[in-house]
Amino acid sequence: MMIYDSLTRQKRPFEPLVPGHISIYVCGVTPYAESHLGHARPAVLWDVIKRYFIRRGYIVHHVQNFTDIDDKIVARAQDLGISVTDVAERYMKEYTDAMNRLRVLPPDYAPRVTENVTPINQFIEELINKGKAYATSAGDVYFRVGQSPGYGRLSGRQVEDQRVGVRIESSEDKEHPADFALWKSSGADEPGFPSPWGRGRPGWHIECSVMASRYLGPQFDFHGGGIDLIFPHHENELAQSEAYWGVSPARCWVHNGLITQGSIKMSKSLGNGISLRELLDRVSPMALRTYLLSVHYRSPLDFSQDALEDWSRGIVRVWDMYERVKDAGSPSERLDQPWAKRLESFEERLLAALDDDFNTARALAEIYEMVRDVHQGEASGHAETAHGWARINILKADQVLGILPWPATPRSLEHDKLLAALLSWRQEARLEKDFKIADRIRVVLSQAGWTIEDTPRGPRVVAKEDV
C-alpha cells in the first residue's frame, strides 16, 4: 500500500498506527452558505478510502467536523436576521442531504465546534502555560509562531518569504505578524462563550487540533482536506497539536486537488461555485460520483458539463449490465479461458489499483475491462458463468467505489399498468406488422419522456430522467 504524504512530498509505504485500525480526520465545511461541487470531491474521495480500508479488513474510525461558529456565519446570520445556530443548522442539513444523495457514508463522529468549547479552552490554557501562546489585553489569545521551530514545513514556506502586508491586520497587538488567533473576543452584538480571557469564540484552526485529539487521540493515521487548506489551516493545526502533544498529529496528510471551472478555482468567495444541490437535481448523483472518481484525487478536476455527460454515458453501460445479470446465480463452473480467470480475480485488481495511492481512475478502468470479459464469456457460450461473475464483481466494485444508482424514483402501480398496456398494444401491432401504430405509440411515449428500446428479450422502457 503506497500513499502520498503531503508533509514528506512523496509516495511511500503506509503502515497504520495501530495494526488493524485506521483513524481518519477530515476537515469538514463551514456551514455559512450553500455547498458547491468542490465540497463533494473530498467527501466522495474519503468515502471511497474508507470503504477500501473496510474491505481490506480494517476497523475504521472517521471523524469529520462542522465549523459551526465563525465570522462568516455570524455575518450571514445578521444578513438573514436569524440566529447563528439556525444558519449553521440549515447549511449542515443541506450538506448532509447532498452527501446522502451521493451515497457518502456518514462519518463516525461529526463533532461541532460549539459543542467543544470547554475542551478548546482547556487546550488553549495549556498552550499558554507552555509558553506557546499568549493572551492580549483585548481578550484575544494568539499562538506564538516563533516558538514552533518546524513551522512552515507542511506548506513548504518560510514566514519571512511571505508577501508583506497581506496578513497583517490593523491595530494588532500581536507579538509577530504571523501569530494567529486561538481565541477571539466577541463584541456585545456577537455570539460568544465565556472563557478565562473574557467572552469570545474559538479561532479557526484550534477546533481541529482539539477535536481530532479528543476523538482519535494525539496521533492518528490520516488527515485530509482540500489542497487549499494546507496553508494556513493545516500548518497552524500542526503547530498547535505539536506544541501541545509533542508529536505530529497525522502520520499521513492527504490533500485533494481542487475543482475548477475554465481552469479557475471554484470557491465560495469567488462566487463561481456550482451549487451541489442544483447539480444533483439535474444529473444522476451516481454519474456525478463516478465523474469525481475518474480523475486522480491529487490532480485538479476542471469541471465541464460535457465531460460529466461523457462519464455518465459510460457508467450507464455498467448499470445496464447489472440490470441484466442481477438475478444470475453464483458461478458453478471453473473455466480455463483467460476471460474466466480474469473474472475470478477481478477484485484483486480493483483493490490493487486503490493500493496505489487510491487510484480510482485505474479502478474504474478495471471495471470496464471486466465488463468486456463478461461479453467474451457470453460469446464463448458460457453466459451463465459470465453473468454470475458479473453480478458478483459489479457488487464488489460497488461496495468499494459506490457506482450503482439507488433505485430510481418509485412509480405508482397505475403508472406501471398504463405503460404495460401501451407496450402490449404496441407488441400486438408489431406482430400484425402494423408498424404505423407501433411507431405512433413510440412517438407518443417519447413525448411523455419515455424511450422504448426493442431488445432481443422484449421491449424495454427507459425514462429520460433516469439517465
Next chain:
RNA sequence: GGCGACGUAGCCAAGUGGUAAGGCAGGGGUCUGCAAAACCCCUAUGCCCCGGUUCGAAUCCGGGCGUCGCCUCCA
C-alpha cells in the same frame, strides 16, 4: 516576490525507467420491420518545446514556454 502543481489522441484521463490503461466522440461491422440499445473491430511510431543521463525516458536531470493554486476566508 516566495512556495507548489499541472501540460498524454477530437475531448476527459491512467501510466513516475522497459517500449502508450480506460471512458466519450468518430469510422466499419453484427443484430433489427424501422429506430434505438447492446456487442465486436479500428482510431497516439508518440506523451508542450529544447538539451542531457541511460542499452532503453511520457517517466530521471537541466533550461524554456503555457496554465493554475497557495501566501487573505476557502474542500
